[in-house]
Amino acid sequence: MKPMSQQTEQAYLASYNIKDYDVCLTSVDSVLFTVIHGELYTLLVRRANHPFLGVWGLPGGFIDVQLDEDLSACANRHLAEKTGVTPPYLEQVASVGNKTRDPRGWSTTVTYYALMAHAHCTTDIDSVDDVQWLPLQQTLNMELAFDHKQMIEQALARLQQKALYSLVPVYALPETFTLSELQQLHEVILGKSIQSKSFRRRIELADVLEETGELSQHKGKGKPAALYRVKEGAADYRFMRNLEN
Amino acid sequence: MKPMSQQTEQAYLASYNIKDYDVCLTSVDSVLFTVIHGELYTLLVRRANHPFLGVWGLPGGFIDVQLDEDLSACANRHLAEKTGVTPPYLEQVASVGNKTRDPRGWSTTVTYYALMAHAHCTTDIDSVDDVQWLPLQQTLNMELAFDHKQMIEQALARLQQKALYSLVPVYALPETFTLSELQQLHEVILGKSIQSKSFRRRIELADVLEETGELSQHKGKGKPAALYRVKEGAADYRFMRNLEN
């Protein structure tokens, strides 16, 4: 074989075979968040294969070089397999790759986090026993496959940042929701309370929500709340100031 | 071969061979920024191999499963090969992976950006002709290998965000520098001018720089500027408010 630099590109590509090289494993894993009864939940999957057979871990897996067009498509494919739907918000968090995270060898995983309304997929999940919504705090105290716990923590940290300067968390709510529900969600994500006046002020300024005109189905005392839905561009809106840390 | 779920994990791992699977290419590429005469430069490398033989691209390459401990080590290895030093700041930007970006097949690359003082490596680079510092604006108008131009744009966008709410850009300066130099650098990154009073106020509040006691070697008119160096933790400091966009 001639040195590469003297081959034509065509000849090089024709003779190129990835299996001549020591390559590493590459996978995509997602942390899917939702809110159920005012608490954050993540979707976990019980592993059906070695390694970590039977252990709970994140939905995800290897890239299928036939099926997957790109990384986000790979994330969505694995999520749709487990939930039956494609979540309305998906964002790449980071990639982790090293020698030791997978016993099979050098492995890289690209982590995404996704948000969706719980109602959208509840029926698909209740019928199987290897996919489960678990409260975030509980997942952080379980033993999880690989380094998936760190990945959840990383995704949560990212979501917390977003909750300070954006309305991205809104994608964890159903299509229509009240401002109080949205504020509660931010509070749960941040683990602290927020001044509701401040919260409403900045939402009004941002102009990324619109009133549906409907009122919430109030099942208690108190004034019924107005229902809102997100406008286009809510995911991209960024406040100039963070909420206080 | 028995179904995996009935094997022991040991047996599974013993029989596992990555070459039985269709895997994808995985590489790490870095956008190394520095500032020369008040302008942003990036380090480019002329490719010695197919594909894109002879075309300029980012320093980086495949993960070496023997040499590299993890992704950042891989980034640093490739950067050190080209510059002779390990840059003082390295941050992961994002990963891009799809079917089409590499003619050899499904390929994923993890992008980092790095900052360093130009002075630290200038001698190593001037002696070779396949590694070069180029003005950022020029690199954005060149044809580059793969999707490296988009990766530079992504890295720049990240650096611009950092310039709005952190002092990370300081790592592109030499060990000691003046506040005016730092402000100029932020202005070049953001492509707009900054109120120097605002800039200095927030730096004082942040408390991440310390005066060296020295004065800059003023070679013109004007009051000589005090020299500063970064304290520990400068990379992590985050202002509550962004500079105006």
Added chain:
DNA sequence: CATTAAAGAGTCCTAGAGACATTTAATAAA
């Protein structure tokens, strides 16, 4: 009809950025 609870608006305070003027310390020209 009074009570209660939640939604949501009003108001003042404050931190910190923007704008712009002023002072300081050096060099160069008169």
Added chain:
DNA sequence: TTTATTAAATGTCTCTAGGACTCTTTAATG
């Protein structure tokens, strides 16, 4: 020696938007 010039560094006022707290509105409940 004095005076202009230039860049660094500071003073100070304004303005924006979040924090804290109060007050009002609205509907369910007894």
